[in-house]
Amino acid sequence: MAQPFRLSRGGRIDRSRPIVFEFNGRPIHGYQGDTVASALIANGIHLVGRSFKYHRPRGILSHGPDEPSALLSVDRGPGRVDPNNRASVVEARAGLRTKSQNHWPSLEYDIGAVNDLLSPVFVAGFYYKTFMWPRKFWDRVYEPFIRAAAGLGKAPTQADPDRYANRHAHCDVLIVGAGPTGLAAALAAARTGKRVIIADEGPEPGGALLHDPKAEIDGRLASEWLAETLADLDARENVILLPRTTVFGYYNHNHVAMAERVTDHLPSAAGQAPRERLWQVRAGEVVLAGGAHERPLVFADNDRPGILLAESVRVFLNRYGVAPGNRLVVATSGASAYQVALDAKSAGLDVTLVDLRLETDCGPEVTRLRQAGVEVLTGHTVVGSKGRTRVSGLIVAPVESNGRCGARRVIACDCVGMSGGWTPAVHLFSQSRGKLRYDDGLDAFVPGTSAQAERSAGAAKGTYDLAACLNEGFAAGAAASGSSETHSFGASATLTGFQPVRVMPTDADPKKVRAFVDYQNDVTAKDIKLAVREGFQSIEHVKRYTTTGMATDQGKTSNMNALGIVAGQLDKALPAVGTTTFRPPYTPVTFGALVGPARHALFDPIRTTPIHGWAESHGATFENVALWRRAWYFPKAGEDLHAAVARECKAVREGVGIFDASTLGKIEVVGPDAAEFMNRMYVNPWAKLANGRCRYGLMLKEDGYILDDGVVARVSDECFHVTTTTGGAARVLGHMEDYLQTEWPDLQVFLTSTTEQWAVIALQGPKARNVIEPLVDGIDLSPDAFPHMAMRTGTICGVPTRLFRVSFTGELGFEINVPTDHALAVWEAIYAAGQPHGITPYGTETMHVLRAEKGYIIVGQETDGTVTPDDVGLAGMIAKTKVDFVGKRSLARPDVVATTGRKQLIGLMTEDPKLVLDEGAQIVADPNQPIPMRMLGHVTSSYWSPNCDRSIALALVADGRALMGKTLHITTPDGFTRATVSEPVFFDTKGERVNA
Amino acid sequence: MLLIACPYCGNRPETEFRCGGQAHIARPEQPGALDDQNWSEYLFVRKNPRGVHAERWNHAHGCGRWFNALRDTVTDRFIETYPMGERPRSEQGGATAPAATSDIQSEARA
Amino acid sequence: MLEVRYRTARTLPLGRVEARPAGVAIRPAEAEARFVLRIRSTEGEIAGLPLNRPINTVSGDDRRWIARLGPDEWLIGVPEGEADLLQTSAASDLAGRAHSLVDVSNRNVGIDVEGARADELLNAGCPLDLGEAAFPAGSATRTLLGKAEIVLIRRAGAQPRYRVECWRSFATYVHDFLKEAGLGIGEG
Structure with missing residues (x-):
């Protein structure tokens, strides 16, 4: 198929494998090995998008990761649409559908381009200046307008169907970049046998060698050296070479994050293989060999499609066999672009070179180029470009000795390659917290003092000559792997050196010149100068005010030009202005790569009990409690939450209910000093607790506030079976271990979590004993032999059990602890045995209602980390005779012993018995007081109580216990309602039922 | 992600650990003997240095042990880690005698 | 039944x-049967499984193994049928030494x-x-x-x-x- 700008030969594309993809609905023909950018250029397409702010026509600026303009939406099939992909790095393949962005109705005719005409309005700080007033315009006018205009591409709307993988890896030497520097480093490191990972963002290792076919290394073509080197590395088991892998984050202690693109380039969906893989590498040493970025020249209308970075012209010519145009003008202030002109000339292009440098400042490259038949204009500036959706001419003028511009000349062209010199890619070095150093000779910030075990080499360090890069890379690889081996490479010379230029000299009115510095955020030199004139001096402020360098490319092409302009305006040296901070990621990373497999069922562990399946098959609705999924209620046909809970609550108090309490935390506290340890950890006394007896334990933090609670059984003299709240299990074990290890290492006590060893089946209600009696062996269940708050060991259904006679409902109750793997069988047996008694499974909601009817607190609901035992009426639990326990001293703190103002637990009876208060509702004494009102406290628990046939609520209220019988006012969605203060117990106030 | 040298397990990633704040603050032997001022300092007052800081760390998802570490809060560099109850090796002059329990900022035992 | x-x-x-x-x-x-053993000294063996191996190593074989997870903590695995035997052996092997052996098989x-x-x-x-x-x-x-x-x-x-x-x-x-x-x- 016709690819009018495809050269007849050359490049690393595979001409035997043609491909077709789509751009804006039209088929684009290319070859295997093309990027989307190179294939578009092969087809003569340069206009690929509209700019962010002014909707100016934009083309392809670069061949690599620094591309700011050519951002496309890429559609790889249903659900696989990604916005803002750089055309220069997306590998072309059959089936891709790419689209330009940020225009309406079409790329060629874009209404938004009116912004370009209004550009005098959209100056730096436009938003800050414009949207200040009137205030009420913000919600209705400004924000919707800004929202509609913001962003470039459209976010995908479908769930991402792809798989993303994660991989932790360790190596001795991690090398970033597989160009000549990185490969030389890898050679050196690999020979030591150390574990080496070398990652490169491109599909093919080689870096700059891939577009330098005439270069020679050690007496042979660079391409041969490259093939040999790759074969050498590939043969070594200690080397992992990762193409298509972007090192995007450099974190603490040589922890480096990389995104590997695994399947995007494959022509068909790769089965179950992941789309991308996030590598988290812990490296002993890191070698940064990520190369450098070329600087654009800043002149009027330097953003027309067809204007590229000079080296990118060379890449398209040599690597992809594509001519970015027929008539090329190379505009430069340095030597490297002469190689571009030479290569273009030999590829058959009509070439002119314009160099800002005076002839006397140039090297032998001028003569060489002239000898090749290329017109070279030294001492010339560029003052503008012609064309609209494609450059048609470059306007140049000589710079006179007085600094003025001479007569203008328009050089007709369809392509411009510009070069303002080079900027080492110090992003990762900077992320590693290394300190940058400004190098005057290089006009660049280069790696200075390292903060981690890391070293930079090659162009990333400002070394641009090929042989020097190879030598530096090899030395870095050797040093990083502890080797003293050296190697001196021979290589063809590289044209280096440039004259820094911030804005090209011009004879135009600077107020009317739009010379772009940041292409992606549409920031011009004029904007930056205005910001400085308006008083912004810190580069960090200029950056935020103008948004230069803040787009997704993080200013790879623009930072040095912007810094230089600010320095010039302030008349300061560039290092005095400093540089902005580079932050991860180096280039944009997909959310998928960061999320990895942590989606759906793997988003978070979903902890379930052995009864979970039974509950599911019996229709339970579930709720999340910490990571646990617990049965919330068991609705029968036609029942809602309210009806199901009402039925379950009645059933427990009138018959028997069965409840899965397996999630309760459990800790086996064992050792000769176990009782002493318990004495120190809990407010209660433990020394005299008899074996086989239980106690409600209350645990404080050192600040005197309640941390957790739970029933504790003494199994033997030296063993306690401790239970904790479901959510507090890990916290309590950690709290205990902390004291044991750090404060009382002399205590002989050992802690083991048994939360999941024991499943707990709670059987509650007057008929509970009748149900289990036939199933239990070895335990006398009679009330006298087995009273409330006792624990016995025996068997149930032949399964060993620790049987607790305890109650969180106020009814006769048992908590049957059995080994987890047997719990389902025991549960089913109990359920079967309970059928004649009307046994009813109940969930956490009913559990909550029943305990609230009895005024039992739930830690985390009645307490919030500022509640003492006395506040919730549990001061009676505190051992009177203990000298010390964790939190005791704080109970004597002045704010805790204050005689007034503490919030205390009370009950609330609404005057309207049908009204259920909102949990969290605020409570005041007088709803007519002026705002802000004095709030006395809040509702902590509130339910409809089927057993009381009215609503009940618990609340923490300042000095609440002194308010018994008084009326308080509680906020509702509609205003206030009235309730009477009562004791915080609503059912069986004498507590007789548990002893049944 | 930090790399932390557990004194028992060697270098492990930060995700296996929990940080427990400033180290060498021993719980007073007799809290009841402290006045409110001293008790509140023990409970609440902590250093927040720019530079080397002695911290408690717990290898929660490893050996489960608490230990101490000297970390530079500016660079995140760990100078050393050492078991509970010991003093840092890099501390010149060696271990000092345990301070009186009334000195609530004493770094006696923990 | x-x-x-x-x-x-x-x-x-x-x-x-x-x-x-x-x-x-x-x-x-x-x-399988599994136990958590906690004990401060590393002398001797429990049911033939050694205690004095370095932290972060496992001894024994696939059937009967003891992994030392910390200075005073071991995780032990034995076939289910040997659970009772292990507890009996531990009682005699560790008699007189403060320790904790907790069944965590489930x-x-x-x-x-x-x-x-x-x-x-x-x-x-x-x-x-x-x-x-x-x-x-x-x-x-x-x-x-x-x-x-x-x-x-x-x-x-x-x-x-x-x-x-x-x-x-x-x-x-x-x-x-x-x-x-x-x-x-x-x-x-």
Whole structure:
């Protein structure tokens, strides 16, 4: 198929494998090995998008990761649409559908381009200046307008169907970049046998060698050296070479994050293989060999499609066999672009070179180029470009000795390659917290003092000559792997050196010149100068005010030009202005790569009990409690939450209910000093607790506030079976271990979590004993032999059990602890045995209602980390005779012993018995007081109580216990309602039922 | 992600650990003997240095042990880690005698 | 009748079905007995299993093993039928020494992960260096797999063989994570 700008030969594309993809609905023909950018250029397409702010026509600026303009939406099939992909790095393949962005109705005719005409309005700080007033315009006018205009591409709307993988890896030497520097480093490191990972963002290792076919290394073509080197590395088991892998984050202690693109380039969906893989590498040493970025020249209308970075012209010519145009003008202030002109000339292009440098400042490259038949204009500036959706001419003028511009000349062209010199890619070095150093000779910030075990080499360090890069890379690889081996490479010379230029000299009115510095955020030199004139001096402020360098490319092409302009305006040296901070990621990373497999069922562990399946098959609705999924209620046909809970609550108090309490935390506290340890950890006394007896334990933090609670059984003299709240299990074990290890290492006590060893089946209600009696062996269940708050060991259904006679409902109750793997069988047996008694499974909601009817607190609901035992009426639990326990001293703190103002637990009876208060509702004494009102406290628990046939609520209220019988006012969605203060117990106030 | 040298397990990633704040603050032997001022300092007052800081760390998802570490809060560099109850090796002059329990900022035992 | 039935009915959360992504076998282990031993001194043995091996190593064989997870903590695995025997032996072996031996047979779930790329698979969620030098056969440690805590044991064998132990309620997550990780490393 016709690819009018495809050269007849050359490049690393595979001409035997043609491909077709789509751009804006039209088929684009290319070859295997093309990027989307190179294939578009092969087809003569340069206009690929509209700019962010002014909707100016934009083309392809670069061949690599620094591309700011050519951002496309890429559609790889249903659900696989990604916005803002750089055309220069997306590998072309059959089936891709790419689209330009940020225009309406079409790329060629874009209404938004009116912004370009209004550009005098959209100056730096436009938003800050414009949207200040009137205030009420913000919600209705400004924000919707800004929202509609913001962003470039459209976010995908479908769930991402792809798989993303994660991989932790360790190596001795991690090398970033597989160009000549990185490969030389890898050679050196690999020979030591150390574990080496070398990652490169491109599909093919080689870096700059891939577009330098005439270069020679050690007496042979660079391409041969490259093939040999790759074969050498590939043969070594200690080397992992990762193409298509972007090192995007450099974190603490040589922890480096990389995104590997695994399947995007494959022509068909790769089965179950992941789309991308996030590598988290812990490296002993890191070698940064990520190369450098070329600087654009800043002149009027330097953003027309067809204007590229000079080296990118060379890449398209040599690597992809594509001519970015027929008539090329190379505009430069340095030597490297002469190689571009030479290569273009030999590829058959009509070439002119314009160099800002005076002839006397140039090297032998001028003569060489002239000898090749290329017109070279030294001492010339560029003052503008012609064309609209494609450059048609470059306007140049000589710079006179007085600094003025001479007569203008328009050089007709369809392509411009510009070069303002080079900027080492110090992003990762900077992320590693290394300190940058400004190098005057290089006009660049280069790696200075390292903060981690890391070293930079090659162009990333400002070394641009090929042989020097190879030598530096090899030395870095050797040093990083502890080797003293050296190697001196021979290589063809590289044209280096440039004259820094911030804005090209011009004879135009600077107020009317739009010379772009940041292409992606549409920031011009004029904007930056205005910001400085308006008083912004810190580069960090200029950056935020103008948004230069803040787009997704993080200013790879623009930072040095912007810094230089600010320095010039302030008349300061560039290092005095400093540089902005580079932050991860180096280039944009997909959310998928960061999320990895942590989606759906793997988003978070979903902890379930052995009864979970039974509950599911019996229709339970579930709720999340910490990571646990617990049965919330068991609705029968036609029942809602309210009806199901009402039925379950009645059933427990009138018959028997069965409840899965397996999630309760459990800790086996064992050792000769176990009782002493318990004495120190809990407010209660433990020394005299008899074996086989239980106690409600209350645990404080050192600040005197309640941390957790739970029933504790003494199994033997030296063993306690401790239970904790479901959510507090890990916290309590950690709290205990902390004291044991750090404060009382002399205590002989050992802690083991048994939360999941024991499943707990709670059987509650007057008929509970009748149900289990036939199933239990070895335990006398009679009330006298087995009273409330006792624990016995025996068997149930032949399964060993620790049987607790305890109650969180106020009814006769048992908590049957059995080994987890047997719990389902025991549960089913109990359920079967309970059928004649009307046994009813109940969930956490009913559990909550029943305990609230009895005024039992739930830690985390009645307490919030500022509640003492006395506040919730549990001061009676505190051992009177203990000298010390964790939190005791704080109970004597002045704010805790204050005689007034503490919030205390009370009950609330609404005057309207049908009204259920909102949990969290605020409570005041007088709803007519002026705002802000004095709030006395809040509702902590509130339910409809089927057993009381009215609503009940618990609340923490300042000095609440002194308010018994008084009326308080509680906020509702509609205003206030009235309730009477009562004791915080609503059912069986004498507590007789548990002893049944 | 930090790399932390557990004194028992060697270098492990930060995700296996929990940080427990400033180290060498021993719980007073007799809290009841402290006045409110001293008790509140023990409970609440902590250093927040720019530079080397002695911290408690717990290898929660490893050996489960608490230990101490000297970390530079500016660079995140760990100078050393050492078991509970010991003093840092890099501390010149060696271990000092345990301070009186009334000195609530004493770094006696923990 | 009931006794016979429930004595034998240990319901394992994962079943026994083997998955084999990327050539790595992921196989839930059968019912085993496990104990947590805590003791301050490392002298002697318990039921023939040594206590004085370095922290983060495992001794014994696939059937009967003891992993030292910390200075005073061991995880012991024995066949289910030997559980009572182990407790009896411990009582005599450790008589007179303060210790704690807690049955966690039902708390722990084992998953065996074996195959040439097993380390790569585990590294999808385990942040440790599982290389030959850092984690050779005979290593054992508590660590993380994704968002779950696990004990990772590397057993002897010509190709990498690992035992992953986790708590029962995390078993579904850990098992699913391993299978997903197998797909994540691809067939390459």
